[in-house]
Amino acid sequence: MKNKFLLVILILIVASFALSSCTGGGRVMASGWPGITVDDETAYVSFNQHVYAVSLTNGVEKWRYPAAVEKNVSFYAAPAVTPDGQVIVGGYNNILYSLNAANGQSNWTFEDSQDRFVGSALVAAEQIYVPSSDNKLYALNLNGQPVWAQPFATEDANWSKPATDPNCQCVYLASMDHSVYAINPATGKQIWRSEMLGGAMVGTPAVSDDGQLYIGTFLDELVAIDTSNGQILWRFPTQGWVWASPTLDGDVLYFGDIEGNFYAVDRQTSNQIWTIKSNGAIVGKPLITADGIYFTTEAGTLYALTLEGSTRWTKDFEATLHSGPLAVGDTILIATDEGGLVLFALDAEGLQKWQFSPSEEK
Amino acid sequence: MWDAVITVFINVLLYIYDFVGNNFGLAIIFFTLLIRLVTYPLNAKQMKSTQAMQDLQGSKEWQDIQKKYKNDKEKLAQEQMRIYQEMGVSPFGSCLPTIIQFPIIIALYQSITRSLAVTPLQLLALSKHITNGATLIPLNRQFLWMDLSQPERLIIFGFSIPLLAVIVAVTSYLQTKMMTPANPNANDQGAQMSKMMNLYMPLFMGWLAFSFPSGLAIYFITSNLASIIQYGAMGKLDWKNLIPKKKTA
Numbered sequence: 001m002k003n004k005f006l007l008v009i010l011i012l013i014v015a016s017f018a019l020s021s022c023t024g025g026g027r028v029m030a031s032g033w034p035g036i037t038v039d040d041e042t043a044y045v046s047f048n049q050h051v052y053a054v055s056l057t058n059g060v061e062k063w064r065y066p067a068a069v070e071k072n073v074s075f076y077a078a079p080a081v082t083p084d085g086q087v088i089v090g091g092y093n094n095i096l097y098s099l100n101a102a103n104g105q106s107n108w109t110f111e112d113s114q115d116r117f118v119g120s121a122l123v124a125a126e127q128i129y130v131p132s133s134d135n136k137l138y139a140l141n142l143n144g145q146p147v148w149a150q151p152f153a154t155e156d157a158n159w160s161k162p163a164t165d166p167n168c169q170c171v172y173l174a175s176m177d178h179s180v181y182a183i184n185p186a187t188g189k190q191i192w193r194s195e196m197l198g199g200a201m202v203g204t205p206a207v208s209d210d211g212q213l214y215i216g217t218f219l220d221e222l223v224a225i226d227t228s229n230g231q232i233l234w235r236f237p238t239q240g241w242v243w244a245s246p247t248l249d250g251d252v253l254y255f256g257d258i259e260g261n262f263y264a265v266d267r268q269t270s271n272q273i274w275t276i277k278s279n280g281a282i283v284g285k286p287l288i289t290a291d292g293i294y295f296t297t298e299a300g301t302l303y304a305l306t307l308e309g310s311t312r313w314t315k316d317f318e319a320t321l322h323s324g325p326l327a328v329g330d331t332i333l334i335a336t337d338e339g340g341l342v343l344f345a346l347d348a349e350g351l352q353k354w355q356f357s358p359s360e361e362k
Numbered sequence: 363m364w365d366a367v368i369t370v371f372i373n374v375l376l377y378i379y380d381f382v383g384n385n386f387g388l389a390i391i392f393f394t395l396l397i398r399l400v401t402y403p404l405n406a407k408q409m410k411s412t413q414a415m416q417d418l419q420g421s422k423e424w425q426d427i428q429k430k431y432k433n434d435k436e437k438l439a440q441e442q443m444r445i446y447q448e449m450g451v452s453p454f455g456s457c458l459p460t461i462i463q464f465p466i467i468i469a470l471y472q473s474i475t476r477s478l479a480v481t482p483l484q485l486l487a488l489s490k491h492i493t494n495g496a497t498l499i500p501l502n503r504q505f506l507w508m509d510l511s512q513p514e515r516l517i518i519f520g521f522s523i524p525l526l527a528v529i530v531a532v533t534s535y536l537q538t539k540m541m542t543p544a545n546p547n548a549n550d551q552g553a554q555m556s557k558m559m560n561l562y563m564p565l566f567m568g569w570l571a572f573s574f575p576s577g578l579a580i581y582f583i584t585s586n587l588a589s590i591i592q593y594g595a596m597g598k599l600d601w602k603n604l605i606p607k608k609k610t611a
Contacts, residue, residue, distance in 0.1 A: 032481060033482070033483070198497050199496055199497060200500055202485075219496060220496070241489050243486070258486070258489055
């Protein structure tokens with residue numbers, strides 16, 4: 001009987017561990033990957049419990065926010081930088097932070113959201129547009145005050161960074177409620193709503209100069225929408241969910257799916273120009289430079305392609321890569337997230353210039 | 363292998379979710395009932411073994427050897443094994459079905475939490491399990507007053523009450539009390555252990571419901587009530603166990 005009792009106690013302990021390992025025990029911890037934004041001199045990287053400012057010259061940390069780990073403060077959304085030197089970043093604790101880009105000191109916070117921030121803020125025309133998991137899009141001025149009488153409401157969470165279109169003074173929001181919205185930036189009123197696309201969206205739409213919007217969905221499609229009225233122009237089928245934002249270069253759209261397929265599609269005809277199969281899920285937005293195309297895979301490989309789809313080189317990082325590559329001048333930034341953040345600065349041939357790993361807490 | 367099990371569970375859960383009109387709370391309830399149905403032979407075997415063990419431990423022969431060999435543990439163990447064999451009762455008969463069900467409970471819980479996918483990495487991981495349900499994503503996490511991905515609290519007059527945790531603890535206690543036959547030897551070690559477990563187990567379940575996403579609490583409550591109803595249908599509920607007995611000298 002004693003053995004039986006011990007067995008039951010053992011089962012209870014194992015059950016606790018088994019359940020805890022699935023959920024993190026209810027603690028509010030980031031479960032995403034690094035978000036990177038740059039200005040001329042600095043990379044701002046949000047990851048887990050900090051936002052880091054890193055010198056683009058040598059990879060040295062300038063500041064981190066918060067200076068020491070704070071309970072329940074963690075970040076997934078990539079920071080946004082305003083023209084007046086603020087770093088705007090939303091946290092998993094439902095709080096939007098404005099930090100001084102020069103020293104990382106807090107300017108103000110916005111705490112109206114009822115759920116966590118996953119999507120990055122868009123800064124346009126001196127307004128900040130913040131998507132939230134509480135089914136809202138908030139518009140703030142640069143002092144953190146709401147601009148609209150009411151936040152714009154959707155039917156599900158918003159994880160996508162909004163896009164803008166100077167031609168029509170619109171803000172476009174791709175929502176997890178399967179719809180794309182065009183919103184008046186002055187009033188927060190809906191201009192149009194697309195038909196239900198059948199799949200959630202978490203990427204940022206690409207918008208062309210001639211009024212077309214492109215967005216990938218979880219229905220295994222890339223969809224083109226007429227920005228004047230929200231009508232669907234065409235649908236391009238893929239082999240898996242399209243998580244990453246498409247990148248538009250001339251008349252060609254470049255994007256990947258989570259089955260590891262990378263596509264080049266003619267935006268006028270929706271014809272596939274070429275496709276290649278990579279070694280893992282493609283989650284980050286591809287980068288197009290004068291040298292060609294760069295994209296990352298979850299398997300930890302950075303691919304460098306020509307615009308015609310030939311592989312120039314690949315580089316393995318032996319860690320998962322979810323964030324897309326980012327270019328600053330002739331430097332390409334890559335952030336790994338497995339086992340902790342490492343930010344790499346590479347040249348166009350993949351040779352390392354410097355790397356940054358956050359030091360331990362002081 | 364484990365991932366394959368989770369994949370099956372998630373897809374069945376999503377199928378039910380779709381069938382019941384995108385209500386994840388109802389999907390958990392129906393999925394729990396489905397699991398109970400599938401594991402019914404194991405449950406029935408466990409109930410039968412528990413009853414047989416209780417009958418055996420209440421028998422005169424068992425009591426006699428307890429007294430006779432109370433100072434000779436080795437001999438007592440030998441005699442106990444002899445009685446087990448003669449009566450055709452396995453000492454682990456009531457334990458094994460529980461152990462076999464344990465991975466099912468963990469898989470069910472993991473499939474619930476993975477389906478709710480409230481973070482980007484969780485959603486990305488979920489995409490690898492879904493075979494034909496991408497149109498259902500993201501799942502509706504609201505059920506009654508609860509966010510199924512968060513521990514439940516009901517706000518009443520400004521006070522945050524963990525109502526589901528209380529219900530889980532109470533239904534677990536009722537289930538244990540009503541389904542455990544009274545041990546005639548209240549003073550023996552086994553009875554003391556059972557008494558302790560009957561108290562601690564509901565508290566443990568209540569703590570899990572208090573700490574983990576409310577989807578788990580929905581599962582516990584459904585499972586507890588299903589057990590009680592199943593026992594009742596078999597005519598084995600012991601209502602008298604709910605009434606505290608006077609201690610006899």
